[in-house]
Amino acid sequence: MTRTTLERRQLRLLDTTLREGEQFADAHFSASQRKELALALDAFGVDELEVTSPAVSPGAAREVREIIALGLRARVRVHLRCHPADIELALDAGATGLNLFLGTSPTLAGSSLREPWSQQRLRIREAVRLAATSGAFVRFSAEDAFRTPRRRLLAAFDVAVESGARRLGVPDTVGIATPAMVGTLVRALRRRYPGLSLEFHGHNDTGCAVANALAAWDAGADCLDVTVLGIGERVGITSLGALLARLYTLDPLAVARYQLQLLPALDARVAELTRMPVPFNQPLTAAHAFTHVAGVHSNAVLRSPATYEAIDPAVVGRHRSIPIGSRLTGRHAVAHHLRESLGCDLDTDRLGAVTRALKEAAEDHRLDGDEAAAILATAAGSPGER
Numbered sequence: 001m002t003r004t005t006l007e008r009r010q011l012r013l014l015d016t017t018l019r020e021g022e023q024f025a026d027a028h029f030s031a032s033q034r035k036e037l038a039l040a041l042d043a044f045g046v047d048e049l050e051v052t053s054p055a056v057s058p059g060a061a062r063e064v065r066e067i068i069a070l071g072l073r074a075r076v077r078v079h080l081r082c083h084p085a086d087i088e089l090a091l092d093a094g095a096t097g098l099n100l101f102l103g104t105s106p107t108l109a110g111s112s113l114r115e116p117w118s119q120q121r122l123r124i125r126e127a128v129r130l131a132a133t134s135g136a137f138v139r140f141s142a143e144d145a146f147r148t149p150r151r152r153l154l155a156a157f158d159v160a161v162e163s164g165a166r167r168l169g170v171p172d173t174v175g176i177a178t179p180a181m182v183g184t185l186v187r188a189l190r191r192r193y194p195g196l197s198l199e200f201h202g203h204n205d206t207g208c209a210v211a212n213a214l215a216a217w218d219a220g221a222d223c224l225d226v227t228v229l230g231i232g233e234r235v236g237i238t239s240l241g242a243l244l245a246r247l248y249t250l251d252p253l254a255v256a257r258y259q260l261q262l263l264p265a266l267d268a269r270v271a272e273l274t275r276m277p278v279p280f281n282q283p284l285t286a287a288h289a290f291t292h293v294a295g296v297h298s299n300a301v302l303r304s305p306a307t308y309e310a311i312d313p314a315v316v317g318r319h320r321s322i323p324i325g326s327r328l329t330g331r332h333a334v335a336h337h338l339r340e341s342l343g344c345d346l347d348t349d350r351l352g353a354v355t356r357a358l359k360e361a362a363e364d365h366r367l368d369g370d371e372a373a374a375i376l377a378t379a380a381g382s383p384g385e386r
């Protein structure tokens with residue numbers, strides 16, 4: 001089921017590292033770093049790039065112009081409040097894609113906006129009309145969609161569509177939706193607005209951002225929001241690499257147009273710019289994404305990688321690693337190392353002895369490469385080698 005839907009519809013990935021990503025507490029990108037990231041994301045093949053509103057600061061306005069001027073293949077979308085002045089600023093900067101948003105939930109309306117619903121409705125109508133009359137591609141997103149009563153949500157979307165929006169955004173702003181909730185809502189919207197583009201933007205506060213993005217896709221959304229490493233407000237949103245890993249295992253062809261080989265460098269660069277390592281649990285690009293430790297695992301992987309690998313490391317230009325510095329290691333891993341690093345094979349008894357020596361040495365700490373190599377070298381040099 002998923003397989004056929006993946007093949008049939010055109011997936012669009014909207015990368016918002018330059019907008020949502022900038023809201024990550026440790027992110028600050030200079031103008032030249034923003035351009036560098038925009039170029040890297042374009043080379044990677046993301047379909048759309050979202051940038052911060054020019055209303056934020058004069059620097060942000062300059063950067064919108066500069067990124068548009070790069071003439072990327074990816075479409076540039078400017079993230080905007082439903083304020084006429086913000087829209088004018090984006091149009092002045094040359095924007096042809098306007099991502100409008102407005103908080104529709106009672107929680108947000110009661111705190112940040114303090115506007116009655118009738119007023120909000122008018123605001124959506126005017127903003128979307130103004131944006132659409134310019135000829136720009138207009139998306140309207142109902143911030144906090146999953147805490148917005150269904151009737152109000154649909155009323156907001158109806159106004160946006162009547163006023164010229166070509167895409168509707170469904171953000172799980174505080175990350176409380178489950179995949180089932182996302183599926184139900186997106187399916188309902190798909191039925192109500194056939195032919196309209198649907199975008200999903202999922203925060204990761206409860207660890208469901210990737211699963212929710214997949215649920216949105218399965219239910220009929222065509223545009224999924226991501227950032228590099230998933231950076232964003234609080235614990236961020238759906239990560240680009242994690243979503244691609246998720247989709248790849250379902251259907252490699254569906255993501256074939258993205259340059260997966262460029263992912264490790266992209267993730268490493270954003271980690272560097274945000275002064276953190278690539279998180280240990282980042283699919284595909286974590287330091288140990290393709291490392292096998294336990295003897296049973298390394299034995300099986302050496303015989304047939306698919307036993308314990310969802311994805312071949314070569315897909316992202318990486319190699320598998322089978323360290324032997326743990327007490328969990330096994331004789332097959334050790335034999336592999338002896339062959340690879342010292343070009344020698346030991347008989348069964350010697351191999352058993354060196355494996356025991358390694359395990360014993362690793363009883364109270366992980367052996368680093370040098371310690372393990374020293375034990376192997378001793379074994380290789382001693383009688384019994386062949």
Ligand code: HCA
Pocket residue numbers: 020023079099100101141142143144169170171172173174201203233
């Ligand atoms: C924000 C909130 C937002 C908007 C998403 C959207 C969210 O930081 O402005 O425009 O669709 O998560 O709701 O990122």
Ligand code: CU
Pocket residue numbers: 020171173201203232233237
């Ligand atoms: Cu967000």
